[in-house]
Amino acid sequence: MTDWLIPLSAPSYGHEEDDAVRRVLTSGWLSMGPEVQAFEEEFARFQSSRHAVAVANGTAGLHLALLALGIGPGDEVIQPAMNFVAAANMTAATGATPIFADILGLDEPTIDPACVEGLVTRRTKAVIVMHYGGHLCRTGELLEICRRHRVHLIEDACHAIGASLADGTRAGSGGDIGVFSFFSNKNLATGEGGMVVTACDELGARVRLLRSHGMNSLTWDRHKGHAATYDVLANGYNYRLDEIHGALGRAQLSKLAAGNQKRGSLTRRYWRLLSDLPDWRLPFARLGGDSAFHLLAVVAPDATLRTRAAEFLRGERIQSSFHYPCVPDFSAFARHRSTAVALSQEFAQRVLTLPLYSSMTEGAVDQVVSALRCAATSGKP
């Protein structure tokens, strides 16, 4: 493993996480139980959501969200071409067809509502949106389109935990169902983990049922003497979270607001210091609106300069990444390449993501900025 001077991301762990894990080990109960239940209740309160169901990871959450909405073979699910591959993979896992929509532009790389509207057919069952980097997509417009066409809206809110929509609703609670990930590089990190939120009792119950084999009672219920046996009501999965991750999640949730605030101030520092870099673009910098500030993305003048900058940063032991390759360009989606997504492809070739995490210092931001400035201006005539 490369010894980075400045990594792309780093979890912010302290004695709270130590205490949480120790509490579970001491309790002697490791699989889903009181910690997960408390995490769900605290998360639901934080989201102002009726239901929060903890799951093994964000991908499992997306799978359950699609299944709970009854999506399957013959259905179409419109979603961004510029996204992590999980939503598209889980759409395919249900037997439905992912239909890829383009982004609004290089400065606003979230799904284009007009493009979504143009892709709706009789088969469309849902639209999945993603708040790229924690910056909100045009949720209001997209909700209106979904309502008009009577299709469901799923938020892949993995980047946007803690961000609020224009009306104050938390990201993830704007549509029918929202999904979060607690993977190690996310704003709330437990290693693996995720959450599904919904205001709908039926969807909440369905997600809960499918999370654990379709069984109508849990091991914990039987341990507590609440149930002696069980029935299997549907063909479900084991997508449960365990107590160690649940306890870690509770500790991380209590730090989330402060962490997001810090990420915001670091982001504004990046934007201010990079604003005069000729021909480089700073997505979302001029849009306003709330954000969870998950990723710091810049767009290079072209693909060659993007790759050259990443190599230069690597030489300075500064980690960077490309979020994301364009999903329909992956081999596994070759047969779903049905729509034009030129802007997503352009963005995928030119985007560079820079270090951003809540324990990052302003000095580290300044180091990344001067290295990028150096890379961007070297070799210029």
Ligand SMILES: *Cc1c(COP(=O)(O)O)cnc(C)c1O
């Ligand atoms: C991280 C992430 C996922 C997948 O979450 P896992 O917990 O890793 O399964 C899905 N969508 C987006 C946008 C993500 O960033």
